[in-house]
Amino acid sequence: MAPQTKTERSWSALTPPLSEWILDAISAMGFTKPTPVQHAAIPMFMGNKDVVVEAVTGSGKTLAFMIPMVERLLRLDAPLKKNHVGAIILTPTRELATQIHTVLLSLLKFHAPSAAVMKTDDEDSDMEDADAPPPPAFPSGTLKVVPQLLLGGTVTPAQDLSWFLKNSPNILIGTPGRLLELLSSPHVHCPQSSFDALVMDEADRLLDMGFKDDLQRILSRLPKQRRTGLFSASVSEAVDQLIRVGLRNPVRIAVKVKSRAAPKEGEEGVIEDKRTPASLQMSYLVLPPSHKIPAIKKLLATLQPQPQKVIMYLATCYSVDYFQHVLPEVLKGHAIIPLHGKHPDKVRRKNFAKFVDSMAPSILLTTDVAARGLDIPAVDLVLQTDPPSDPKTFIHRCGRAGRAGRRGLALTFLNPGREEDYIEFLRIRQTPISPLTTPELTITSIDADAASKKMRTVARSDRAIFDKAQRGFVSWVRAYSKHTASSIFRVADLDWEDLGHAWGLLRLPSMPELKKFEGDRTLGLDFELDALAYKDKVREKQRLEELAEGAKKKRFEKRDKEKDAWTLKKEHRATKEVRREKKEKKREHERVAKMDEEERKKEAELQKMIAQVRKKVVEEEEDAFEGFSD
Numbered sequence: 001m002a003p004q005t006k007t008e009r010s011w012s013a014l015t016p017p018l019s020e021w022i023l024d025a026i027s028a029m030g031f032t033k034p035t036p037v038q039h040a041a042i043p044m045f046m047g048n049k050d051v052v053v054e055a056v057t058g059s060g061k062t063l064a065f066m067i068p069m070v071e072r073l074l075r076l077d078a079p080l081k082k083n084h085v086g087a088i089i090l091t092p093t094r095e096l097a098t099q100i101h102t103v104l105l106s107l108l109k110f111h112a113p114s115a116a117v118m119k120t121d122d123e124d125s126d127m128e129d130a131d132a133p134p135p136p137a138f139p140s141g142t143l144k145v146v147p148q149l150l151l152g153g154t155v156t157p158a159q160d161l162s163w164f165l166k167n168s169p170n171i172l173i174g175t176p177g178r179l180l181e182l183l184s185s186p187h188v189h190c191p192q193s194s195f196d197a198l199v200m201d202e203a204d205r206l207l208d209m210g211f212k213d214d215l216q217r218i219l220s221r222l223p224k225q226r227r228t229g230l231f232s233a234s235v236s237e238a239v240d241q242l243i244r245v246g247l248r249n250p251v252r253i254a255v256k257v258k259s260r261a262a263p264k265e266g267e268e269g270v271i272e273d274k275r276t277p278a279s280l281q282m283s284y285l286v287l288p289p290s291h292k293i294p295a296i297k298k299l300l301a302t303l304q305p306q307p308q309k310v311i312m313y314l315a316t317c318y319s320v321d322y323f324q325h326v327l328p329e330v331l332k333g334h335a336i337i338p339l340h341g342k343h344p345d346k347v348r349r350k351n352f353a354k355f356v357d358s359m360a361p362s363i364l365l366t367t368d369v370a371a372r373g374l375d376i377p378a379v380d381l382v383l384q385t386d387p388p389s390d391p392k393t394f395i396h397r398c399g400r401a402g403r404a405g406r407r408g409l410a411l412t413f414l415n416p417g418r419e420e421d422y423i424e425f426l427r428i429r430q431t432p433i434s435p436l437t438t439p440e441l442t443i444t445s446i447d448a449d450a451a452s453k454k455m456r457t458v459a460r461s462d463r464a465i466f467d468k469a470q471r472g473f474v475s476w477v478r479a480y481s482k483h484t485a486s487s488i489f490r491v492a493d494l495d496w497e498d499l500g501h502a503w504g505l506l507r508l509p510s511m512p513e514l515k516k517f518e519g520d521r522t523l524g525l526d527f528e529l530d531a532l533a534y535k536d537k538v539r540e541k542q543r544l545e546e547l548a549e550g551a552k553k554k555r556f557e558k559r560d561k562e563k564d565a566w567t568l569k570k571e572h573r574a575t576k577e578v579r580r581e582k583k584e585k586k587r588e589h590e591r592v593a594k595m596d597e598e599e600r601k602k603e604a605e606l607q608k609m610i611a612q613v614r615k616k617v618v619e620e621e622e623d624a625f626e627g628f629s630d
């Protein structure tokens with residue numbers, strides 16, 4: 001596509017022209033002109049084109065697919081048949097699906113027939129509005145858009161189906177698992193005559209292995225002749241996978257940012273493509289692990305204006321579970337709000353809403369579950385204590401700040417040494433980051449010790465936090481070992497003792513990765529683990545019982561061991577005795593046998609002698625007889 005200049009962009013100049021009510025809606029939202037991605041993608045997706053759209057985070061991709069989808073459904077000759085679906089929007093997370101659903105509802109408020117359906121649905125679920133005037137009636141056959149949000153964890157699949165059958169929605173928005181459940185019902189129809197478009201938001205994430213099976217099953221339930229739109233800030237990473245989604249000759253739309261690279265000495269900086277928004281400052285700090293949290297503390301205190309909404313990314317859910325307890329001690333002044341994928345759905349929704357609605361300075365302490373798509377305009381700072389395992393995620397994490405032209409800072413921490421190669425690694429991926437120079441942060445070992453001490457004090461106050469620290473640390477090491485850029489992030493290079501201090505650990509956990517570690521596992525602390533109690537009384541009682549039980553068991557084991565030794569000795573003696581007896585018996589037997597032999601010989605000799613004597617006597621007798629007969 002020919003590059004467009006800013007002055008050429010206007011909503012009314014888009015072709016085909018947008019409906020009046022859409023123009024009213026976007027004007028009411030305060031969007032005076034389309035963003036470059038909207039300008040390029042809306043006409044294409046309104047036509048019969050499949051599109052693959054890559055544009056930086058916060059550049060307005062949601063409306064770029066939503067406006068064409070809605071426009072097309074409202075331009076049909078007649079409404080879809082009951083229980084027929086016209087369009088599907090797939091997203092990788094519940095939060096993102098919810099956000100897209102909210103954007104769609106706010107758009108549809110301007111479309112009277114669709115708004116009337118939404119109103120009726122509201123009244124069904126909230127009887128307090130019984131006095132409100134009834135929504136205007138529209139003649140049957142009026143085209144309208146009825147969306148349904150499908151998320152795991154909120155309502156049951158049966159409830160989803162029941163809502164579907166009652167309201168016959170024509171746009172479904174959801175995460176793959178729950179969407180598949182609904183599509184698997186024989187009552188839900190997506191025939192070629194009805195189904196128009198599939199949009200995959202954060203498409204490269206949806207094409208990851210984790211979603212592969214569900215995605216394949218969803219696609220098998222959709223007609224092959226359809227329009228498909230893939231949207232993401234990093235969709236080009238998944239280009240090899242596009243064939244799997246059955247795109248037909250897609251139009252590729254890439255909206256990049258031109259920026260002047262940092263000039264080398266004596267040179268003028270060259271203009272280069274960037275995959276991150278111009279309004280987002282992408283910076284890094286190289287610090288040893290134990291200096292990172294003190295640096296965050298100083299940064300939050302020094303940055304002007306003070307950051308109000310901060311997102312801090314950690315590698316694992318268990319790390320969040322731990323740091324949510326210790327960070328409030330160190331980063332006073334900001335409320336810490338945890339959010340991760342292992343939270344029950346209720347907690348996940350409550351905490352997310354708490355962060356979005358918070359009027360006080362707050363930090364969303366989270367994992368990559370909140371890396372993509374979330375549009376919280378007030379986020380002005382993103383912190384990454386470590387880069388993400390998957391480099392694709394890097395720009396998405398950073399892109400939670402500096403959205404839609406607002407200023408934002410994304411700061412990434414790197415360990416000294418090999419991790420510094422990550423800077424060049426990112427530059428090659430058109431994601432340049434530069435050292436943070438303002439504000440200038442000087443961190444000393446005194447700051448690091450103070451932070452460790454504060455975290456340890458919290459861990460010493462409750463054994464549950466000690467447990468979380470150990471589990472969190474182990475999970476972090478596992479995540480570190482799984483970095484895609486494995487030549488940069490090597491477990492073998494980690495400074496274990498410094499990491500122990502950085503985490504405020506009371507000791508280094510036993511783990512295979514530490515097998516060859518010859519340093520100080522106690523981290524120089526005088527700490528008696530058995531004396532560390534749970535704050536929770538029931539749990540502590542149980543622990544003490546188990547401890548006593550354990551001691552008893554140990555005693556028994558010792559006694560059994562001693563007993564065993566004695567029994568063994570006895571058995572040994574008995575065996576010896578048996579053997580000795582056997583030997584004696586054998587000897588006796590041989591002796592008797594020998595005796596018998598001698599007896600037999602003697603007997604035989606005797607018999608022989610008797611026979612000889614007898615013969616002699618007979619001979620003598622004969623002689624006598626002869627003499628007598630004469």
Ligand SMILES: Nc1ncnc2c1ncn2[C@@H]1O[C@H](COP(=O)(O)OP(=O)(O)OP(=O)(O)O)[C@@H](O)[C@H]1O
Pocket residue numbers: 030031032033034035038055056057058059060061062063232233372373374375377399403404
């Ligand atoms: N034409 C416009 N003019 C000004 N702001 C707009 C316009 N279109 C959308 N926005 C706003 O820009 C912000 C970012 O939009 P959106 O969430 O769609 O970005 P995105 O490109 O999908 O980002 P990500 O890649 O992070 O998902 C939103 O707050 C939205 O209201």
